[in-house]
Amino acid sequence: MVSQRLGAxxxxxxxxxxxxxxxxxxxxxxxxxxxxxxxxxxxxxxxDEAIDELxxxxxxxxxxxxxxxxxxxxDNPIDINDASANEISSLPTVSRLQxxxxxxxxxxxxxxxxxxxxxxxxxxxxxHFTAIRPFITIAAPKPSSSRQKSSLLQSWQGDxxxxxxxxxxxxxxxxxxxxxxxxxxxxxxxxxxxRARNPRAQFNLTFDKAAGEVLEWEPRRRAxxxxxxAAYLQLNDIGxxxxxxxxxxxxxxxxxxxxxxxxxxSHGRDPFAPASSGTSGIRPFGSSMRNQSFRGIAxxxxxxKEVQLTGFWSSTxxxxxxxxxxxxxxxxLRTTGxxxxxxxxxxxxxxxxxxxxxxxxxxxxxxxxxxxxxxxVGYHTTYGAEIRLPDTPHRSLQFEGSSASMIGFFGExxxxxxxxxxxxxxxxxxxxxxxxxxxxxxxxxxSVLTSLRYLPADFDGLHGASFTAVGGTPQNEHGWYTGLRxxxxxxxxxxxxxxxxxxxxxxxxFALPSTGFDSRxxxxxxxxxxxxxxxxxxxxxxxxxxxxxxxxxxxIVGVRPKEQHSLRGQVRYQFSPAIRVQxxxxxKRSQQAADEAAFGTLLYADLRVTPQPWLRVDQRxxxxxxxxxxxxxxxxxxxxxxxxxxxxxxRTGQRAYLMVTVQPLSFLYLQAKYAQTRYExxxxxxxxxxxxxxxxxxxxxxxMRIHF
Amino acid sequence: MRLLLLTICLGLGxxxxxxxxxxxxxxxxxxxxxxxxAVTATTGSWSSTNPASWSEITSxxxxxxxxxxxxxxxxxxVSAAALLPTTHGTIGIRARSYGFEAYRQTTISGxxxxxxxxxxxxxxxxxxxVDYTHIRQQSxxxxxxxxxxxxxxxxxxxxxxxxGAYATNVNxxxxxxxxxxxELGLAWLxxxxxxxxxxxxxxxxxxHPLSVRTGLEWLPVDILxxxxxxxxxxxxxxGGAGFVMDSVQIDIGGVHHHQLGWSPxxxxxxxx
Numbered sequence: 001m002v003s004q005r006l007g008a009x010x011x012x013x014x015x016x017x018x019x020x021x022x023x024x025x026x027x028x029x030x031x032x033x034x035x036x037x038x039x040x041x042x043x044x045x046x047x048d049e050a051i052d053e054l055x056x057x058x059x060x061x062x063x064x065x066x067x068x069x070x071x072x073x074x075d076n077p078i079d080i081n082d083a084s085a086n087e088i089s090s091l092p093t094v095s096r097l098q099x100x101x102x103x104x105x106x107x108x109x110x111x112x113x114x115x116x117x118x119x120x121x122x123x124x125x126x127x128h129f130t131a132i133r134p135f136i137t138i139a140a141p142k143p144s145s146s147r148q149k150s151s152l153l154q155s156w157q158g159d160x161x162x163x164x165x166x167x168x169x170x171x172x173x174x175x176x177x178x179x180x181x182x183x184x185x186x187x188x189x190x191x192x193x194x195r196a197r198n199p200r201a202q203f204n205l206t207f208d209k210a211a212g213e214v215l216e217w218e219p220r221r222r223a224x225x226x227x228x229x230a231a232y233l234q235l236n237d238i239g240x241x242x243x244x245x246x247x248x249x250x251x252x253x254x255x256x257x258x259x260x261x262x263x264x265x266s267h268g269r270d271p272f273a274p275a276s277s278g279t280s281g282i283r284p285f286g287s288s289m290r291n292q293s294f295r296g297i298a299x300x301x302x303x304x305k306e307v308q309l310t311g312f313w314s315s316t317x318x319x320x321x322x323x324x325x326x327x328x329x330x331x332x333l334r335t336t337g338x339x340x341x342x343x344x345x346x347x348x349x350x351x352x353x354x355x356x357x358x359x360x361x362x363x364x365x366x367x368x369x370x371x372x373x374x375x376x377v378g379y380h381t382t383y384g385a386e387i388r389l390p391d392t393p394h395r396s397l398q399f400e401g402s403s404a405s406m407i408g409f410f411g412e413x414x415x416x417x418x419x420x421x422x423x424x425x426x427x428x429x430x431x432x433x434x435x436x437x438x439x440x441x442x443x444x445x446x447s448v449l450t451s452l453r454y455l456p457a458d459f460d461g462l463h464g465a466s467f468t469a470v471g472g473t474p475q476n477e478h479g480w481y482t483g484l485r486x487x488x489x490x491x492x493x494x495x496x497x498x499x500x501x502x503x504x505x506x507x508x509x510f511a512l513p514s515t516g517f518d519s520r521x522x523x524x525x526x527x528x529x530x531x532x533x534x535x536x537x538x539x540x541x542x543x544x545x546x547x548x549x550x551x552x553x554x555x556i557v558g559v560r561p562k563e564q565h566s567l568r569g570q571v572r573y574q575f576s577p578a579i580r581v582q583x584x585x586x587x588k589r590s591q592q593a594a595d596e597a598a599f600g601t602l603l604y605a606d607l608r609v610t611p612q613p614w615l616r617v618d619q620r621x622x623x624x625x626x627x628x629x630x631x632x633x634x635x636x637x638x639x640x641x642x643x644x645x646x647x648x649x650x651r652t653g654q655r656a657y658l659m660v661t662v663q664p665l666s667f668l669y670l671q672a673k674y675a676q677t678r679y680e681x682x683x684x685x686x687x688x689x690x691x692x693x694x695x696x697x698x699x700x701x702x703x704m705r706i707h708f
Numbered sequence: 709m710r711l712l713l714l715t716i717c718l719g720l721g722x723x724x725x726x727x728x729x730x731x732x733x734x735x736x737x738x739x740x741x742x743x744x745x746a747v748t749a750t751t752g753s754w755s756s757t758n759p760a761s762w763s764e765i766t767s768x769x770x771x772x773x774x775x776x777x778x779x780x781x782x783x784x785x786v787s788a789a790a791l792l793p794t795t796h797g798t799i800g801i802r803a804r805s806y807g808f809e810a811y812r813q814t815t816i817s818g819x820x821x822x823x824x825x826x827x828x829x830x831x832x833x834x835x836x837x838v839d840y841t842h843i844r845q846q847s848x849x850x851x852x853x854x855x856x857x858x859x860x861x862x863x864x865x866x867x868x869x870x871x872g873a874y875a876t877n878v879n880x881x882x883x884x885x886x887x888x889x890x891e892l893g894l895a896w897l898x899x900x901x902x903x904x905x906x907x908x909x910x911x912x913x914x915x916h917p918l919s920v921r922t923g924l925e926w927l928p929v930d931i932l933x934x935x936x937x938x939x940x941x942x943x944x945x946x947g948g949a950g951f952v953m954d955s956v957q958i959d960i961g962g963v964h965h966h967q968l969g970w971s972p973x974x975x976x977x978x979x980x
Contacts, residue, residue, distance in 0.1 A: 531865065573865055576826045581863060583873055583894045585910050587918070601918040603892050603910055605873040607861075621875045623892040623912040654890065654914055656878075678880070680915055 046669075047074045048641040048661070049616075050134035055636060055644075057093045057128055057269060067644045069261075072283070073135040075197055080138050081112045085371060085414065086279050091132055095272035096421060097439040097447065098122050100371055100414035113138060123447075125493060127526040151200075152235070158196030158203075160706045163640060165189040166211065168698040173212060173345065173689030182689045183212035183345040190215070190226075193286065193642070200237055204247075206230040208288035212345030227344045227353070228288035242308070244299040245284050251298065251312060252280040253364045253377040254410025254423035255435040256466035257455075257474050261285075266471040267518050269536070271483030271495040274451040274467040275421065275439050278412065279366065279375070282310060294360060294463075310364040317354035320387075346689070357384030360463070371414035378407035381462055397429075397476070397505055399460040404428035406461050425461065433459040433474065435466050437481070449483040457505030469501045469516055478502045495522040501542075514543030514559050530574035540564040544592055560593040564630070582606035590630035600626030602633040602649060614663040619656075626650040640671050640703040653679040653695075669705040674698070737773045737787075738975040742948025742961030743923030744937030746909040749872035749895035751821075751833050751862050754789045754800070754977065757891065758860040758874035759835030762821035765791050765798040767979045775973035778965070782808040797822025810846040815839050819858075833862040839876075843883050854881040856888055870897040890914040903927040907937075917941040935961065942966065948973075955979050 051070045070092065078087055080102065089099035102121040106113050113121070115138050119129045166188045173183035192207040208228035209215050218225045232247030250261035261283055270276065281300055285293040294314030301309045319342050344350045362379030386402040408425030422436020437451025453468065457476040466474040467481075483497040501516040517540070524534040544562040547555050566588040574580045584604050591597035604622035611617075618638045626632050632650040638659055639645040649655060657675035664670065678696040679685060685692045737755035740747045748758035754771050770790045777783035787804035798821050805814040819837030826832070842853035860874025877890045895909035909921045923937030923946070933950035948961025955978055962972040 571871060573863060573871070575830070575832050575863060576828050578826050579832060581861065581873070583871065585894060599917075601912065603894055603912045603918065605875065605892065605894060621878065621892060623890075623914055625912070625917060652915065654892075 047071065047134075048638075050074060050131075051641075052638055053131040054092060054135070057131055067642060070135065071642065075202075077135055077137045080118050080136050081106060084368070086373070089276070089278050090280055091135055092276065093128065093270050094122065094132065095270075095275045095419075095439060095449070096278055096412065097272070097275065097414070097419040097441070097449075098124075100419050101441075104371065104414065123487065125487075125491065125524070125526040127529050127532045130529050152198070155198040156196055157198070158194065158708050160708070161191070161193040161195075161642060161703060162705075163189070163191035163642075163701070163703040165191075165640075165699065165701040168700060169692050169694060169696065171686060171689060172691040172693075184347065184350065185209070185212050185214035185345065187211050191288070191642075192226075195286065200235065202232075202234045202284065204230070204232050204284060204286040206286050206288050210343050210345070213343065214350075228342075230286055230288055230293075232284040232286065234284045240301050240303070242300050242302050243282055244297070245282055246297050248285040248293050248295050249298045249312070250280075250283050250285045250293050251310070251362065251364070251463075252283070253310075253366070253375060254279060254408055254425075255421065257423050257425040257433055257435055257459075257464045258377045258406050258408030258461060259362065259364070259379060259463050260465040266468060267497070267499065267520065269495065269520075269522060271485055271497045271520075271522075272439065272447075272449050274435075274437060274453075274481050274483070275419070275449050276467075278421065279373070279410070281308075282312065296360075306368050308366045308368070310366075312360075312362050314358075314360040314362075316358055318356045318358045318383075319352045319354065320356035320385075321352050356387075358382070372412070374409075374411040376407065376409050378405065379463065380405045397458045397460065399428055399462060401428070404462055406464075423466075425459075425464070427459045427461050429458045429460050431456045431458045431460070433461075435474065445488060446484070446486045448485075449481070451481045453477065453479045453481075469499055469518060470507075476503055476505050476507065478504065491525060491527045493522075493524040493526070495524065496520065503543075512543075512559050516540070516542035518542075531572070533571040534569070536566075536568040538564070538566040538568075546592065562590065562592040562630070564591075565589045578610050580606075580608040582608075584635065586633045586635070588626070588631050588633055590628070592630075598627035598631040600624070600631030600633050600650065602626075602635060604635060606638075608638075616661040618659040618661075622649070622655045623653075624649040624655065625652045637675075640673060640701055641669075641705060642703075643701075647677070649677075651679050651682060653677060667707045669703075669707070671701075671703040671705075673701040675701070737771065738775075738948055738959035738961035738973040739933075739935065739950055740961075741775065741963050741971070741973040742935035742937060742946050742950075742959070743907055743925060744921045744939040744944060744946045744963065745911070746895065746907040746921035746923040746937060746939070748860070748874055748893050748909055749862055749870045749897040749907065751870075754791055754802075755787070755975070757858075757876060757893065758862065758872055758895070759819050759837035759858050760821050760833045760860040760862045760872060760874065762791055762798045762800050762819060762835055763823050763833035763862065765793045765800075765821075768792050769977055769979035771975060771977035773973060773975035775971060777971045778968040779970065807844075812844045813841065814844075815841045831864060835860050835874075841881070841883060841888055852884045854883045854888065855879070856881040868899045871895065872897075933959075937963075939963075 051067060054070060073091065078091060080088065085100040085103040088094060088102055089096040102118065105117065105121040118138055122129065170187055174181060174187055189211045190209045194205045196203045206229065207226035209226050213227045216225045230248045232245055232249060234243065234245045236243050238244065251259045252261040253259055261280055267273065282298040294312060295316040296312060296314035298312035303309055344353050358381060360379055360381040364375060364377035366373055366375035380403065382403045387400055389398055389400055406425060406427055408423050410423035412419065412421035418438055418440025420438050422434065424432060424434045426432055433455045435453040437449060439449040441447045455474045455477045459475045461474065464474050468474055468477050469479060470477065479499060479501045481497065481499045486494040497520055499518040503514045505513065507514055520536065520538045522534055522536040526532045541561055541563050543559040545557065546560045547557050550556055568586045570582065570584040572582040586602035588600040589597055602622060602624045604620055606620045609617045620637065622635060624633055626649065629650050632648040634646050634648055637645040637647065637657065647655065655677040657673055659671065659673035662670045676696060676698045682695050685697060740755050747753055747756050748761065750756065751761055751764040753761040754769065755773065768791065772788045774786045775784065783806060785804055785806040787802065789800060789802040791798055791800035800819055802817040805812065807813055817837050817839045819835060821833060821835030823831040823833045837858045839856045839858065840853055841856060842851065844851035856877040857879045858874065858876040859878060860872065862870055862872035864870045872895045873893065875892050877888050881888050891911060891913050893909050893911045898906040900906055904926045907923045911919045911921060919939055919941040921937065921939040923935060925933055925935045927933050931952050935948045937946040938944065942965060944963050944965050946961060946963040948959060950957060950959040957977040959975040962970050964970050
């Protein structure tokens with residue numbers, strides 16, 4: 001016990017010492033920073049480098065949707081001198097206030113904006129602007145008819161991506177027990193994607209077989225059927241039709257309470273995250289994670305210059321579980337989030353596949369005038385069977401029935417005072433929800449955002465996703481968020497937010513309503529494009545479940561506050577176009593009520609070497625040490641294009657990876673990544689069917705991309 | 709007593725013991741001991757754990773070092789090194805040993821370090837070192853050895869600030885099934901003035917809590933350096949001095965562990 005206490009004291013000492021060290025490190029960077037002239041210019045040339053650069057400014061817990069979004073933007077860069085404020089704000093890390101300010105400056109300017117004008121209007125650091133640069137174009141405005149003049153048959157280009165990934169250490173699910181094994185398929189993941197596009201159209205086919213899933217031979221079609229498939233054809237600017245999608249698509253309007261693309265916006269490094277969504281309209285959907293997408297047809301029509309109408313119809317079969325207790329033709333809708341997206345590995349999982357026909361029809365109308373927009377959005381969904389949920393209390397306020405309708409009214413506006421935005425929506429169970437806020441510049445150097453969300457426990461929308469503290473469905477959460485950005489100097493940025501939450505009904509298995517509080521303070525120092533650094537402090541207080549036994553041995557369940565403190569420091573140094581190093585230190589402390597605190601620490605060193613334009617090597621070595629899952633640490637990793645990798649590291653161990661990217665021919669990109677996580681003092685990793693015997697998890701990931 | 713010493717030695721040799729938290733003392737010169745081993749973002753150093761520290765050696769040098777851990781004669785590490793600068797970087801060899809008749813661990817290292825500019829006006833120092841670790845135990849255990857690979861770099865970001873990182877035994881070597889300790893260190897060097905420098909390091913041994921190390925070196929006159937340092941997990945403080953006379957440098961240093969006591973060290977270095 002004494003040694004445990006001593007250990008805890010020393011860990012606290014370590015955390016404080018890390019804090020002191022990181023602050024000292026940040027301070028050391030400052031005084032002579034300007035003594036050295038900027039070295040070689042740093043050019044971001046490839047799409048994966050561009051995505052990697054921008055993701056460092058996001059660092060959100062859920063970021064996979066961003067990769068697809070960024071790919072779309074990379075292929076369709078936003079023309080700053082032509083785009084609407086809404087389109088500009090679809091850039092991650094660019095808030096709607098910044099976008100509106102930029103649009104306002106542009107509209108008042110006599111000449112097209114230059115890169116310097118854009119940088120001034122957005123008020124970003126040089127490094128941050130460099131990161132978003134590949135996703136925008138800054139050219140003279142095009143004649144309004146120029147896009148329509150281009151032919152549907154000309155200027156096509158495309159990509160074919162073939163990916164193979166596999167864990168080299170097989171989990172229990174792949175091992176036969178009593179002549180059977182849980183995972184029916186092979187441990188490889190096969191992913192194919194073909195995309196083709198020109199200025200007026202794009203086409204996509206995605207096929208995906210996850211690890212453990214079966215690639216089934218379909219004799220009638222004489223082909224293998226992939227468990228996950230997505231396809232779309234998008235056409236733009238056909239007469240009054242500004243956009244039409246046939247196939248898989250997502251729809252997003254307002255704050256996302258009614259309809260939203262797969263955005264799981266939650267707290268991140270960007271203090272203006274609650275103001276980052278907004279109307280995206282219809283977007284083709286190429287990811288194999290389809291649980292928030294629609295399949296059918298969608299179109300947006302420019303009725304007048306100010307009025308746009310969007311309509312869509314979708315027919316798809318959702319995954320569902322046949323209720324084994326209620327035999328009266330009832331189904332239970334599977335309600336997993338995108339991260340656990342519908343795997344079909346076990347017999348049970350395969351039995352859920354596409355069991356529930358769902359038809360959705362929806363529409364939206366927007367009216368834009370000057371820098372204001374108002375709109376209405378709604379849908380009606382009909383299921384092929386009645387959805388009945390299990391009798392667990394925490395699910396009792398989720399949607400049940402065979403049809404649902406929802407309508408929302410949204411609006412946003414920009415004035416000299418700032419940017420207003422909000423949406424009020426009426427859920428299928430006749431509950432009203434609201435999300436909205438106000439973002440304004442206090443001075444030239446400070447900007448503040450405040451937003452409210454009122455999402456009752458019975459606000460049971462089916463296709464919404466908006467900013468919440470826990471991510472996911474906008475339901476059962478009231479919150480007040482305040483974000484602040486101060487730029488006392490062009491090289492220094494201070495970001496901070498405070499977020500109070502109240503969860504009125506049971507959350508997961510909590511027995512009581514609960515509360516929460518999140519805060520973060522980030523000090524960024526970015527003197528040059530080639531040197532970025534930050535120090536970040538986070539504090540989270542959230543009620544969590546606990547269980548004790550009374551004198552008779554009965555379990556008493558309640559909630560108690562759980563505190564998490566974390567500290568992070570990072571330096572990224574681009575020595576030359578050929579070499580980049582990144583160092584990070586992380587420390588975390590988690591404690592529930594008077595229980596013993598859990599600590600986590602992480603150190604990593606990254607090295608990116610680009611000896612030739614056609615060859616890049618990424619390496620990382622990370623040491624981590626986390627007492628419990630609550631003290632887990634996360635670190636974004638470079639990965640194959642189209643992938644997002646944010647592994648949770650807990651226990652004690654080491655993670656290392658080596659990724660090689662080669663472009664042997666102008667149209668051919670090859671990537672291979674080998675990663676290994678090695679744990680200390682354990683004989684088994686994971687649990688359930690994912691349990692692995694041994695102390696290491698090795699993974700091989702390979703990808704080929706052909707550009708045509 | 710012999711059993712206790714054997715246990716301590718085994719702990720120092722492998723990574724799975726609390727004693728291994730003091731393993732860096734076995735690898736240290738008096739200068740690095742005095743600065744609590746926070747010297748890994750420096751170049752021109754013969755004893756740092758960071759292989760890149762051998763870079764920027766301007767003259768050939770040999771060095772020897774001897775210490776005594778916690779006052780135990782059986783834990784008296786001795787090390788020697790020879791470094792030779794060439795037009796393509798510095799090459800060097802190093803040997804260290806400690807133990808007694810029942811247990812002896814010897815490590816022989818060879819490495820290279822050099823600076824690159826890649827067409828810029830600056831330098832990036834990188835280093836690689838191969839360590840052969842040989843462990844001999846009394847009968848009936850016998851002896852065994854293994855090769856370990858260590859990598860590191862030091863990057864001068866500004867004229868007054870260097871950062872560095874290194875990882876030891878990246879090839880996960882083991883001796884008779886016992887893994888040798890692995891370390892990852894992120895370090896910095898801040899040059900306060902011509903005669904004062906501040907060093908720091910975040911160091912993680914794979915089996916042990918993160919250690920934060922800092923040190924301050926001050927040269928009141930050209931021939932004398934005074935040093936202090938501290939480290940956490942476990943908490944230690946250190947101090948020492950260095951004397952430079954032409955081609956000879958003599959360093960003394962000591963580190964104090966709050967439970968195990970003092971560990972003194974002395975080094976002599978000749979350069980020509």
